[in-house]
Amino acid sequence: QSALTQPPSASGSLGQSVTISCTGTSSDVGDWQYVSWYRHHKGKAPKLLLYEVNRRPSGVPDRFSGSKSANTASLTVSGLQGDDEAEYFCVSYAGSNTWVFGGGTKLTVL
Amino acid sequence: EVNLVESGGGLVQPGGSLRLSCAASGFAFSDYDMHWVRQGTGGSLEWVSTFGLSGVTTYADSARGRFTISRDNADSSLFLQMDNLGVADSALYYCVRGGGGLEFDHWGQGIQVTVSS
Numbered sequence: 001q002s003a004l005t006q007p008p009s010a011s012g013s014l015g016q017s018v019t020i021s022c023t024g025t026s027s028d029v030g031d032w033q034y035v036s037w038y039r040h041h042k043g044k045a046p047k048l049l050l051y052e053v054n055r056r057p058s059g060v061p062d063r064f065s066g067s068k069s070a071n072t073a074s075l076t077v078s079g080l081q082g083d084d085e086a087e088y089f090c091v092s093y094a095g096s097n098t099w100v101f102g103g104g105t106k107l108t109v110l
Numbered sequence: 111e112v113n114l115v116e117s118g119g120g121l122v123q124p125g126g127s128l129r130l131s132c133a134a135s136g137f138a139f140s141d142y143d144m145h146w147v148r149q150g151t152g153g154s155l156e157w158v159s160t161f162g163l164s165g166v167t168t169y170a171d172s173a174r175g176r177f178t179i180s181r182d183n184a185d186s187s188l189f190l191q192m193d194n195l196g197v198a199d200s201a202l203y204y205c206v207r208g209g210g211g212l213e214f215d216h217w218g219q220g221i222q223v224t225v226s227s
Contacts, residue, residue: 003154032212034211035211036211036212036213038209038214044219045204045217045218045219046155046204046214048209048213048215048216049216051209051211051213051215052211057215070122087153089155091157091213091214093212096191097160097162097168098157098168098170099157101147101154101155101156103154104153104154104155
């Protein structure tokens with residue numbers, strides 16, 4: 001149950017795009033299509049952005065998109081807005097009703 | 111509206127116990143997997159335990175043997191009994207609803223657990 005690897009920080013200018021990676025292993029990210037992404041503003045409950053790699057829940061704008069290749073999943077945030085400044089983390093199903101989280105990426109909007 | 115409210119946290123000495131509760135409302139509780147997730151002092155999140163629809167319970171290695179998850183569908187409540195607590199268990203504990211795509215689709219605000227002498 002080792003944590004998924006995310007870059008500790010990322011940044012982008014208002015209106016630009018940024019991509020955050022999430023690297024796991026063949027036992028989690030590489031083996032399942034159940035990767036999800038969350039945005040977490042400090043002091044608030046985390047918010048689901050994407051599930052099943054690239055599916056958006058109702059109400060999440062299409063500025064948020066996801067992909068996966070082998071053991072690495074990615075989240076792309078387009079048209080960066082001030083409110084996008086937050087912590088982002090990924091989660092992968094790892095089989096046998098277990099999950100593994102990424103270490104989190106702090107996104108700064110310049 | 112889905113609402114998850116945790117309670118039962120606090121300060122406990124190493125080796126002590128705590129029982130967390132989560133009161134759920136706004137959805138058919140018995141139809142969903144429920145989870146506990148925690149955010150430690152370092153800031154990273156960690157899956158702790160799951161009580162699935164089928165009744166199967168699973169635990170992270172760090173929790174297995176010390177924590178027990180349970181639920182009361184009649185009362186729409188989720189619980190986490192935590193025994194033999196250590197300093198490393200100090201964290202903000204979240205009650206989380208599971209979605210159909212094995213995601214965590216709704217989160218509570220979290221409850222703080224501090225283990226210290």
